[in-house]
Amino acid sequence: MIQDIFPKKLDNQYQDKKPLENSIILVFRERQILIGQDARQNLSLPRLGELGRQIGEGDWRSSLQYYFSIEEMDYFAFQGEVAPFGAYEYAPVRSFRQMINKEICFAIMTGWHLHQWYSASRFCGRCGERTVQDDRERMMRCPSCGNAIYPGIAPAVIVAVTDGNRILMSKYADREYKKYALLAGFTEIGETAEETVRREVMEEVGLRVKNIRYYKSQPWGIDGNLLLGFFCELEGSDEIHRDAGELAEAGWFERDRMPAHDDGISLTREMMGVFERGEEKAF
Numbered sequence: 066m067i068q069d070i071f072p073k074k075l076d077n078q079y080q081d082k083k084p085l086e087n088s089i090i091l092v093f094r095e096r097q098i099l100i101g102q103d104a105r106q107n108l109s110l111p112r113l114g115e116l117g118r119q120i121g122e123g124d125w126r127s128s129l130q131y132y133f134s135i136e137e138m139d140y141f142a143f144q145g146e147v148a149p150f151g152a153y154e155y156a157p158v159r160s161f162r163q164m165i166n167k168e169i170c171f172a173i174m175t176g177w178h179l180h181q182w183y184s185a186s187r188f189c190g191r192c193g194e195r196t197v198q199d200d201r202e203r204m205m206r207c208p209s210c211g212n213a214i215y216p217g218i219a220p221a222v223i224v225a226v227t228d229g230n231r232i233l234m235s236k237y238a239d240r241e242y243k244k245y246a247l248l249a250g251f252t253e254i255g256e257t258a259e260e261t262v263r264r265e266v267m268e269e270v271g272l273r274v275k276n277i278r279y280y281k282s283q284p285w286g287i288d289g290n291l292l293l294g295f296f297c298e299l300e301g302s303d304e305i306h307r308d309a310g311e312l313a314e315a316g317w318f319e320r321d322r323m324p325a326h327d328d329g330i331s332l333t334r335e336m337m338g339v340f341e342r343g344e345e346k347a348f
């Protein structure tokens with residue numbers, strides 16, 4: 066999956082770090098990121114020194130926000146405007162959910178999640194005062210009323226419903242992602258993840274399930290989620306009553322006729338691969 070960058074490791078513990086000349090700087094503009102892509106699809110992100118030569122010196126460096134590091138490389142974000150320069154252009158953040166340069170793609174997704182949170186936490190939701198980054202942990206603090214705002218992560222479930230040698234797959238309505246997927250949905254306040262599984266399956270396809278087993282999780286920063294993967298089995302009728310507002314298609318697929326395979330990136334596709342190999346009973 067995209068977060069599996071072993072032997073390297075993402076370290077997102079907050080630290081009050083200062084950028085070095087070769088630190089990577091994430092520059093987001095709307096839903097895009099400043100990035101270099103060559104003809105072979107090699108990706109590169111701008112370094113502090115390169116940005117400095119482009120936009121000149123000045124106090125913009127002091128506004129750089131430390132995000133995380135991957136091994137020795139520190140990643141910061143710049144909140145200002147930078148025009149495209151040299152090999153660097155703006156490209157949609159969502160286009161980097163892919164296998165090439167997995168480490169950079171994971172860094173972009175994680176950076177985007179942090180960027181979304183920082184952007185939405187600049188003012189206190191309780192009293193309206195401008196917030197400041199706490200100096201010890203990843204938290205925005207309101208200097209006026211003391212409100213503490215921690216990073217928001219939305220838990221959501223990915224559900225593989227199986228029935229012997231069949232698995233339920235669907236296509237979303239009105240989404241960019243057009244391939245076959247497993248059922249998915251957000252956890253509501255006051256609900257367990259297992260209850261989310263039961264509720265979402267009932268809402269989206271009108272089926273009952275049993276034997277719900279947790280598989281693995283995946284951070285999915287593009288949408289601010291932590292995805293929790295579950296296998297479960299059909300209970301009772303296999304007749305699908307599709308929620309047409311959520312799903313464009315839903316149907317049963319035989320194990321040896323799977324329309325989609327593991328792409329090395331998403332939890333959904335890894336779970337499809339587990340089923341295709343007949344390994345879902347192990348979880």
Ligand SMILES: [Zn+2]
Nearest residue numbers: 189192207210
């Ligand atoms: Zn406040």
